[in-house]
Amino acid sequence: xxxxxxxxxxxxxxxxxxxxxxxxxxxxxxxxxxxxxxxxxxxxxxxxxxxxxxxxxxxxxxxxxxxxxxxxxxxxxxxxxxxxxxxxxxxxxxxxxxxxxxxxxxxxxxxxxxxxxxxxxxxxxxxxxxxxxxxxxxxxxxxxxxxxxxxxxxxxxxxxxxxxxxxxxxxxxxxxxxxxxxxxxxxxxxxxxxxxxxxxxxxxxxxxxxxxxxxxxxxxxxxxxxxxxxxxxxxxxxxxxxxxxxxxxxxxxxxxxxxxxxxxxxxxxxxxxxxxxxxxxxxxxxxxxxxxxxxxxxxxxxxxxxxxxxxxxxxxxxxxxxxxxxxxxxxxxxxxxxxxxxxxxxxxxxxxxxxxxxxxxxxxxxxxxxxxxxxxxxxxxxxxxxxxxxxxxxxxxxxxxxxxxxxxxxxxxxxxxxxx
Amino acid sequence: xxxxxxxxxxxxxxxxxxxxxxxxxxxxxxxxxxxxxxxxxxxxxxxxxxxxxxxxxxxxxxxxxxxxxxxxxxxxxxxxxxxxxxxxxxxxxxxxxxxxxxxxxxxxxxxxxxx
Numbered sequence: 380x381x382x383x384x385x386x387x388x389x390x391x392x393x394x395x396x397x398x399x400x401x402x403x404x405x406x407x408x409x410x411x412x413x414x415x416x417x418x419x420x421x422x423x424x425x426x427x428x429x430x431x432x433x434x435x436x437x438x439x440x441x442x443x444x445x446x447x448x449x450x451x452x453x454x455x456x457x458x459x460x461x462x463x464x465x466x467x468x469x470x471x472x473x474x475x476x477x478x479x480x481x482x483x484x485x486x487x488x489x490x491x492x493x494x495x496x497x498x499x500x501x502x503x504x505x506x507x508x509x510x511x512x513x514x515x516x517x518x519x520x521x522x523x524x525x526x527x528x529x530x531x532x533x534x535x536x537x538x539x540x541x542x543x544x545x546x547x548x549x550x551x552x553x554x555x556x557x558x559x560x561x562x563x564x565x566x567x568x569x570x571x572x573x574x575x576x577x578x579x580x581x582x583x584x585x586x587x588x589x590x591x592x593x594x595x596x597x598x599x600x601x602x603x604x605x606x607x608x609x610x611x612x613x614x615x616x617x618x619x620x621x622x623x624x625x626x627x628x629x630x631x632x633x634x635x636x637x638x639x640x641x642x643x644x645x646x647x648x649x650x651x652x653x654x655x656x657x658x659x660x661x662x663x664x665x666x667x668x669x670x671x672x673x674x675x676x677x678x679x680x681x682x683x684x685x686x687x688x689x690x691x692x693x694x695x696x697x698x699x700x701x702x703x704x705x706x707x708x709x710x711x712x713x714x715x716x717x718x719x720x721x722x723x724x725x726x727x728x729x730x731x732x733x734x735x736x737x738x739x740x741x742x743x744x745x746x747x748x749x750x751x752x753x754x755x756x757x758x759x760x761x762x763x764x765x766x767x768x769x770x771x772x773x774x775x776x777x778x779x780x781x782x783x784x785x786x787x788x789x790x791x792x793x794x795x796x797x798x799x
Numbered sequence: 800x801x802x803x804x805x806x807x808x809x810x811x812x813x814x815x816x817x818x819x820x821x822x823x824x825x826x827x828x829x830x831x832x833x834x835x836x837x838x839x840x841x842x843x844x845x846x847x848x849x850x851x852x853x854x855x856x857x858x859x860x861x862x863x864x865x866x867x868x869x870x871x872x873x874x875x876x877x878x879x880x881x882x883x884x885x886x887x888x889x890x891x892x893x894x895x896x897x898x899x900x901x902x903x904x905x906x907x908x909x910x911x912x913x914x
Contacts, residue, residue: 408848411848412844412845412848414870415823415844415848415870416841416844417829418822418823418824418870419823419824419840419841419844421867422823422824423824436840439831440839440840440841441838441839441840441841441842442839445839445842446839446841446842446844446845447839449841449842449845449846450844450845450848624865657810684898739914751859770815
């Protein structure tokens with residue numbers, strides 16, 4: 380269109396003045412009149428028309444103000460307030476679209492960020508559940524190693540002990556690997572418990588150098604198994620999930636009860652393995668304490684457990700071996716302090732096997748509960764994942780919809796569909 | 800005169816469109832050819848839009864002989880009816896007005912002659 384009469388300075392000025400004059404008119408009407416006047420001038424003026432000719436044509440056309448007034452009178456338009464036209468109105472319309480869109484975007488972002496943080500939180504819970512399963516396995520290996528170590532100090536064959544130590548080391552390295560990344564964002568108490576456990580694992584070599592059975596039992600219990608159980612019992616804190624916390628709360632006394640039974644296994648195994656068999660008065664006291672502590676722990680377990688969990692325990696921890704274990708402990712406890720030498724009717728290998736069976740049954744219950752914790756953590760995680768994905772999709776979709784609809788409505792208001 | 804012109808311009812546009820559809824400038828030139836009918840060329844366009852809003856006129860874009868597309872205005876059925884009615888009114892009205900004006904002129908002339 381270069382070189383047409385429309386490029387003439389006077390024409391451009393005229394059209395610009397017309398735009399100004401029509402500001403009060405509805406947008407459609409203004410656009411239509413502008414188009415008609417432009418076409419008129421394009422038809423009326425030859426390209427390269429002189430100033431005089433252009434001025435004359437424009438003068439015949441009438442002043443922009445008169446044209447606008449005529450158009451306004453024609454439509455009965457009442458002027459700017461109701462007109463969806465003019466630059467200011469367009470800005471206001473843009474604001475009408477932008478404000479809800481921005482609000483929707485902000486609310487959506489808040490929702491998404493909330494879901495992202497609960498996604499991250501459930502990731503931490505899942506991590507801790509996996510770590511806890513590893514710690515509980517380590518606890519069990521440490522108990523076995525401790526009990527065999529006590530017997531070894533008392534003169535038993537050390538073949539099983541070597542295997543037990545290897546199993547402990549494997550479990551410990553799993554714990555160390557799973558512990559990586561536990562730090563910022565995790566419950567401070569849990570982090571503290573974990574650090575204490577990891578620190579104690581570094582002195583496992585020193586513990587292994589201990590030579591007396593009572594010393595072995597004490598050091599393993601205080602410096603390795605104790606911190607591991609502490610971690611496991613507190614790991615449910617800060618997860619924010621009642622069901623998961625309830626399972627951990629039930630699990631805690633069971634872990635302690637199992638350890639106390641394991642301590643009894645160690646004391647009696649060491650006593651009957653000794654040449655000659657002997658139960659020192661201090662060991663008898665320890666045995667009685669472990670026995671009573673286990674009873675207390677089992678009461679705690681029954682109080683915390685639901686019917687299913689209690690039934691699981693009574694069905695799993697049962698049988699002849701369990702009976703013999705309880706009888707053996709009772710018999711040893713009943714021995715008068717003056718007669719602490721002898722086997723109390725116990726054979727070392729049989730006692731160890733029976734006690735181990737009872738401990739194994741208890742561990743089976745504990746492991747099932749650990750499985751529940753892990754499953755629950757996994758369910759929480761996948762719920763959070765689904766929620767995050769869904770929220771993101773819905774939020775973005777709604778935002779897009781709001782923008783599209785607003786843009787479409789806004790466009791139809793400022794630029795109604797035109798004849799081709 | 801302005802009001803009178805404004806009043807008759809619409810029917811005049813309809814009358815021109817009754818003959819054949821015309822585009823903007825064509826219509827303006829034909830109206831301008833009738834001396835004294837148009838005060839300004841631009842007035843025709845708001846008028847056309849008003850007639851279109853009233854359903855008396857429609858417009859279509861047309862290409863003709865490789866020229867650029869132009870908006871052509873044509874009369875509608877309602878426009879024809881309106882024009883017919885106006886023609887009848889105008890005939891009576893102009894006769895009445897003419898009669899009144901002529902008598903007044905005769906009276907005025909008579910008085911002048913008497914004085």
